[in-house]
Amino acid sequence: MPTKPYDIVLRGGTVASALAVYPADVAIDGEIIAAIGRNLPTGARDIDVRGKLVLPGGIDSHAHIEQVSAAGILNADTFESATVSAAFGGTTTVISFAAQHIGLKLDEVVEAYHKLAAKGAVIDYAFHMIIADPTEATLKDHIPKLVKAGHATIKVFMTYDRIKLDDMQLLDVLHAARESSALVCVHAENHAMISWTGKRLIANGYRAPRYHGISHPRACEAEAFNRVIALAAYIDQPIMIFHVSSAEGAARIRQARGEGLKVFAETCPQYLFLTFEDLDRPEFEGAKWICSPPLRQKSDQEALWHALALGDLQTVSSDHAPYRADRSGKFVVSDNPNFKEIPNGMPGLETRLPLLFDAMVSQGRMSLEKFVSLSATEPAKIYGLHPNKGDIVIGGDADIVVWDPHRTVTIRAAMLHDRAGYSPYEGRTVTGWPVTVLSRGRVVVDEGALKAAPGSGRFIARAAGAAAVPTGLRGPEFDPARNFGAHI
Ligand code: DUC
Ligand code: ZN
Ligand code: ZN
Numbered sequence: 184m185p186t187k188p189y190d191i192v193l194r195g196g197t198v199a200s201a202l203a204v205y206p207a208d209v210a211i212d213g214e215i216i217a218a219i220g221r222n223l224p225t226g227a228r229d230i231d232v233r234g235k236l237v238l239p240g241g242i243d244s245h246a247h248i249e250q251v252s253a254a255g256i257l258n259a260d261t262f263e264s265a266t267v268s269a270a271f272g273g274t275t276t277v278i279s280f281a282a283q284h285i286g287l288k289l290d291e292v293v294e295a296y297h298k299l300a301a302k303g304a305v306i307d308y309a310f311h312m313i314i315a316d317p318t319e320a321t322l323k324d325h326i327p328k329l330v331k332a333g334h335a336t337i338k339v340f341m342t343y344d345r346i347k348l349d350d351m352q353l354l355d356v357l358h359a360a361r362e363s364s365a366l367v368c369v370h371a372e373n374h375a376m377i378s379w380t381g382k383r384l385i386a387n388g389y390r391a392p393r394y395h396g397i398s399h400p401r402a403c404e405a406e407a408f409n410r411v412i413a414l415a416a417y418i419d420q421p422i423m424i425f426h427v428s429s430a431e432g433a434a435r436i437r438q439a440r441g442e443g444l445k446v447f448a449e450t451c452p453q454y455l456f457l458t459f460e461d462l463d464r465p466e467f468e469g470a471k472w473i474c475s476p477p478l479r480q481k482s483d484q485e486a487l488w489h490a491l492a493l494g495d496l497q498t499v500s501s502d503h504a505p506y507r508a509d510r511s512g513k514f515v516v517s518d519n520p521n522f523k524e525i526p527n528g529m530p531g532l533e534t535r536l537p538l539l540f541d542a543m544v545s546q547g548r549m550s551l552e553k554f555v556s557l558s559a560t561e562p563a564k565i566y567g568l569h570p571n572k573g574d575i576v577i578g579g580d581a582d583i584v585v586w587d588p589h590r591t592v593t594i595r596a597a598m599l600h601d602r603a604g605y606s607p608y609e610g611r612t613v614t615g616w617p618v619t620v621l622s623r624g625r626v627v628v629d630e631g632a633l634k635a636a637p638g639s640g641r642f643i644a645r646a647a648g649a650a651a652v653p654t655g656l657r658g659p660e661f662d663p664a665r666n667f668g669a670h671i
Contacts, residue, residue: 189217190624192226193585195233200575201556209237211581214623219577230619232585238555239574240275240306240582240622241536244562245368245425245449245500247528248279249299252504253343256515256526259505259602262303263637265532268600270627270635272533273617275306275582276563276572276643280338282313285345289314289325293334297642304640305633306622307582309566311336311368314356315346322359330363333644335567335651337367338425341407342374342475350414357420366447366566366651367415368423371407372476376400381523390521392469396459396477398522404476405431412439412446419657421445421650423565426502428454428476430486437495445654447565449498450487452531452538453478457607467520470513471605474504475527492549497561501535504528505603512603530603534594536584541613544588567645585619592616 189210198207198219210218210226247258248265260268262279269277281296283289293312300308312334314321326337337360339353340346348356360367381398384390389397408424412435415422427433427450439446457478462469472478490496506512506526516524536558543549543557563573571580591614596606620628627635659665 188224189226191228191230192223193230193232193237193583194223195231196235196237196585198237198575199551199555200239201552201560204551209575209583211621211624214581216575216577216579216581219575230585235618236551236586236588237575238584238586239559240572240584240620241273241558242276242562242568242573243269243274243501243503243532243535244278244498244566245451246277246279246503246532248277248503250280250282251284252526253340253346254526256512258528259507259512262300262308263305264600264602265503266304266306266308266640267633269532270306270620270622271600271617273536273584273586273620274532275584275620275622275627276308276568277306277532278309278311278336278566280313281310281334283315283321285316287316289321290329293329300640300642301638303637305627305635305637306640307572307643308640309568309643309645310334311338313338313346314348315340317348317352317355322355326359326365327363330365333646335365335645335647337365338370339367340370341411342370342372342377347374350410353411353414354418357415357418361418361420361653364647364651366421366423366647368425369411370425371404371411372399373403373406376403376406385521385523392467392473392522392525393463395473395522395525396462399475399477401429401431401479404429405435408432408435412444415446416444417658419653419655421447421653423447423449425449426451426454426476427487427490427496428479428483430483433486433490433495437490437493440495443654445650447650448496449500450491450496451500451502452535453502453529453607454487455484455499455542456538458484461607467514470525471508472529472607473513473522473525473527474502474529488548491557497557497565499535499539499557500562501531502528503530503532503601505530505601507602507604529607530601531607532601533599534606534608537592537594537613537616538608540586540615545614564648565650567648568643569648572643581621581624583621584617586615587618588615590614590616590618
């Protein structure tokens with residue numbers, strides 16, 4: 184009795200997960216991985232992937248898409264252009280932001296980003312909710328409701344004039360997240376040190392992009408990490424520290440984790456592959472390399488690689504924040520801006536995986552399993568997407584990248600699909616490139632051609648995973664046996 188053939192069989196490749204690398208065919212039925220094995224029967228469509236790696240689609244858990252920035256400007260990508268760019272780079276799920284600004288109702292903000300994404304996205308997506316206005320309604324009404332609706336992560340800023348939270352507000356958000364079982368992600372830099380240094384630099388005539396890095400002193404990262412770790416430990420709320428850039432920052436995270444605190448952390452390719460010298464270019468060219476936290480030293484890169492190897496940092500996301508080098512973006516204030524007037528951020532959705540694969544696997548810094556872990560499996564686990572995403576497992580979503588480990592490509596902005604108009608990695612040559620990308624069984628990209636329509640990506644509702652579960656060890660001040668029975 185003949186059975187219906189699998190819809191697609193990826194035949195003869197090498198499957199890699201975070202745990203193992205092994206030869207196997209992968210069969211897909213509809214949106215789901217149906218079988219993994221040797222010599223699977225012929226599919227309705229058989230794709231020859233001999234000599235290629237079959238990897239879980241990348242998960243980019245930190246990308247700013249069609250978002251209004253702290254300074255009120257829109258970044259260069261739409262959900263369509265950003266997710267097309269992500270897909271060409273081997274990423275099949277993005278977590279971008281629903282960004283509340285002061286005075287906005289969080290539920291309306293989330294609804295607005297839903298509409299934008301539903302219209303444009305070609306791959307699956309979710310949102311971190313940025314809380315800039317932790318009012319009673321935000322904390323007591325919207326956060327519980329929205330977490331239940333599948334937005335299990337919150338982001339807060341400790342710097343940027345218009346969106347930063349003070350320590351009282353941070354405690355409020357940490358507490359609200361604990362009550363609703365959400366994970367809190369943090370942009371942690373000391374705001375006063377940045378503002379004070381920036382003001383003095385500009386007053387003394389140091390206006391060029393290169394001074395951006397100086398205006399974010401190294402100590403402002405470790406100080407803010409220290410503070411938010413202490414606040415989160417007091418509340419007993421797990422946190423994720425975004426874009427770790429410095430050796431001191433990584434050390435502070437290692438210490439916290441060593442103390443048993445639930446502190447997770449990411450870094451980004453820009454902190455692994457670029458340095459502060461990239462800001463030091465003639466005229467305003469350095470503006471393209473302005474991001475926060477800023478690019479640091481070679482020695483910080485080594486410290487971050489070490490922290491990745493040790494597991495202190497668990498993910499590498501792009502922090503894609505594209506601004507064109509024109510009056511719509513980097514030069515929105517004037518043609519002759521001081522470094523404080525230049526929007527922060529750089530593009531990176533499409534180059535994240537090729538850069539990482541080249542450094543980790545092609546150049547032999549770390550294993551293929553670790554590459555899969557950092558780029559897909561760990562973000563899936565931390566953000567409540569696993570096992571449907573971030574792995575190659577029977578029953579999981581067929582989000583798969585067929586990767587040519589031998590293809591050598593020189594990165595040029597002209598071949599990328601975002602709208603930034605430049606790449607911080609222009610001219611860099613990498614070995615290893617995605618050739619076919621599938622999202623829930625649909626071929627989205629094949630040999631340089633886009634195959635999916637805008638709006639074909641889907642919102643993925645997430646409940647917080649194990650990462651967001653408190654340790655149960657709150658500050659003793661919360662313990663009725665030790666606080667004279669008080670309820671805080
Ligand atoms: N810094 C941020 O905080 N967000 C977007 C990009 C950047 O450089
Ligand atoms: Zn940030
Ligand atoms: Zn960011």
